[in-house]
Structure formats: structure tokens, C-alpha cells
Amino acid sequence: MTIQTESTGYEKTILSDLQGAWINFRKSVIKDAGFPGWEKVLFHTDEAMSWETVRNLKLMPPLVLVIRNICLKGDAPEDVLTWLNEVHEILEEVLEEYSK
Secondary structure (H helix, E strand, C coil), rough: CCCCCCCCCCCHHHHHHHHHHHHHHHHHHHHEEEEEHHHHHHHHHHHCHEEEEEEEEHHHHHHHHHHHHHHHHHCHHHHHHHHHHHHHHHHHHHHHCCCC
């Protein structure tokens, strides 16, 4: 009987870039917490990063839109908006690549 071992090599894909952008966005929201709606932004961010959403990427764009609206309405700091734009740009690339 063989024992399954963890793979030592991983192929970097655009999905890992998307995950990194979401992580950086989430960190920036926490760092700049205090703007109106920041707690809602975290809630929707966690939903966007959830396994269910990642397995069905078509669910992600509406969440990004909700997050953007909350951030703009709450006058979120520039760093938060910069990372949100990064998430949006990478998500567009992901959707284009995986729609093929």
C-alpha cells in the first residue's frame, strides 16, 4: 500500500494571482478599517473568496460590484480602491481565460 504524499511542485496560474489580489485587498480593508461600510466590505470579500464562489467564478463579478459600491459610498481610502481595482482587472483576465 502506498501513502499519498503532498505534491512538491505547483503550477502558478492566474487564479493564484486573483487569490493574492483578494488577500491584499482584504488586508488593506482591515488596515484602513473605520470608513463607513468596511464591515460589510469584509463580509462580501469573504463571500467572494469562499470555495463556493471560486468554484463558480460567474458569482464573483456581482460581489465585486457590491463591494465597489460600498467602498465608493463609504469614501474608502485610496489603498483599498487600488487593491479593489487590481482584483477587478485580474478577475476579468481569469474570466476571459477560463471561458475558452
